[in-house]
Amino acid sequence: MSSDLDTDTASVHAIFQSYDGMEGLAAGSSAPALTQSGKWQAFFQRTYPGLLVAATIALAATWLSQQYRSPVMLFALLFGMTFHFLYEEGRCVAGIEFASKAVLRVGVALLGARITAHQILELGAMPIATVIAAIVSTIALGAFVAQRFGLSRSFGVLSGGAVGICGASAALAIASVLPRTSESERDTILTVVTVTLLSTIAMITYPLFVTALGFDHVHAGIFLGGTIHDVAQVVGAGYSISPETGDVATYVKLLRVSMLLPVVFTIAFIVSRRAKAGQNSAKVNLPFFLVGFAALVMANSLGLLPKVATDAANDLSRWCLVTAIAALGMKTSFKDLAAVGWKPIAVMVLETAWIAALTVVAVRFI
Template identity: 65%
Template sequence: MASDLDKDTAAAHAMFRSFDGMEGVPEFVPPPQKRTLLGTARAVYPGVVVALTIALAATWLSQHYGAPVMLFGLLLGMAFHFLHEEGRCVAGIEFASKAVLRTGVALLGVRVTAEQIMSLGPQPILIVMIGVLSTIALGLFVAPRLGRSKAFGVLSGGAVGICGASAALAIASVLPRDKDSERDTILTVVTVTAMSTVCMILYPLLAARLGLSQNQAGVFLGGTIHDVAQVVGAGYSISPAVGDTATYVKLLRVAMLAPVVFAISVVLARSGAQGGKGKIPMPPLFLLGFAALVAINSMGFIPHAVGKSVSSLSSWCLVTAIAALGMKTSFKDVFAVGWRPIALMVGETVWIGGFVLLAVLFSL
């Protein structure tokens, strides 16, 4: 991203280009400047500071009013959309929406261990895997029939099936980019966060109404509610045992993020959608970081205090990234999409909820 000085230099060359042409002097093209680390930091810090400030405000509002922090970060960011149109903040906003986002997704791996997943037993693991994959397949199948792209179907299905806003951001980072990509990501995050909050309220009541056992209720809540925070809230509102089971099941869904995102990038490369010419791509660095942290944490090399701090850092990175993504999108663009994308995500939510509930009732 060009600095203000770079822009001024370009403007000066453009101003005198006509004089050079009249006198037969060839146009001077300055050699490309390799940006140093310090130069990059100077270019991005205004936008990053703004995104972090919005993240701080969103966190404060979330703690005081009990609403999802991602939703606050997104809406506040969209209110500052003008900062992304021009000026010194543009480079930092782009940096926060990409590099900071990938860092946050990678650090999610510190929340998961193989022991937690294996402690669930084979049946819950199978239920969760089928639920996640079938939800993505449903989105892929239904989206074109509602006038949306297959990419949006994968994005919405992955967000609903895996871990809400975090999955939406991770999947969006490997999907092909077009003029609607950021708008679709924003819409997915807003809708999936709102539905996750609704599920957090309704699903514990449904579990009590149906007389589910503690194990059944934990698998149901962890296998259906979209965001980790809402799963924790719903599970522990019933009992500590249900909360523990729901959290472990949810972490299994989070653990599926890396293989699913990698599978998407492989399919896109084979189809040539990203210019891969059929070659299997290297896994993105943030997915390798995610997998490495899961492995290291599973071996017990990460102390509890360190793991808690890294998990907190991951949350801050994701909220900062969603604030930056909000600044890149206008309310007008989001409202222009109509009801069909929302209907798709509601249908995906009903699908995974109904599937997991029936599987729990008849197999656990």
């Protein structure tokens, strides 16, 4: 398993002598060496309680989302935060860590099954150039404004990537390669909560906005797909205008999702180079989940994935991401979020306004 998972769970469980002690065995009791199958069995026993709780929260959040047509990520986050006490001590901690990292990376990798190169190239040069410029400038703006507000540059990059690419999914992917600090989990949760709320507001207001500007169906689709943060909200906003607008908006949004790969690779490369510059023995961690993302995009572009496989990958990706969000919620307390103040929210509002203004100019005048 990944070293950061082992490190985090070890530090969190420092308050316990061992899991054996929790089962009524004396702490420090000698145990025979485990075989490979025994190690997997021990790992399963160590992680399944927390993983089961996270999956149950994800199931409840999905049901409520379907019943009330509201963002599933937001439900999973809020429900997870109400079970924060499970992360403070007990047998759920290891499984919560596993869900918030390993399950998250599987979900991000499976996002690649949504995208084909044909969908991207079919859009033409203008939407592609607009999307690239919007993403790069939004991340740069986030890093700049965050520092001016006294926040970390990492938060600016995280929030800018979430706003510029694909909302909560991008926030989770970017957070997995940023340097880990004491505020990392809190910043990730805050970013996911805020970007989900902003995306929901955009889904309601942007169709009215493009109608007032007199955009045709194609240009309205480009604007909606290029500005709304979450894929589900893009689909909802686009098809509320017309089927043509919905199709164009979805393709533009998938173009933004495809930018997740180069953006996260670039961030991981920069972080690794800075780590090597500060410590010669620093280890460069290759984000293997992004390799999986790229492989799925390539396979889907070549027509190697049948529709049943892509549908299954999309469903599994959604379940993994919702489960990971629930686990991240359990790792964060309401008190920690309340302590951050208004500045992070202001940064994300500015990023949202920036990407909307830039896209309007591109659609209307270029």
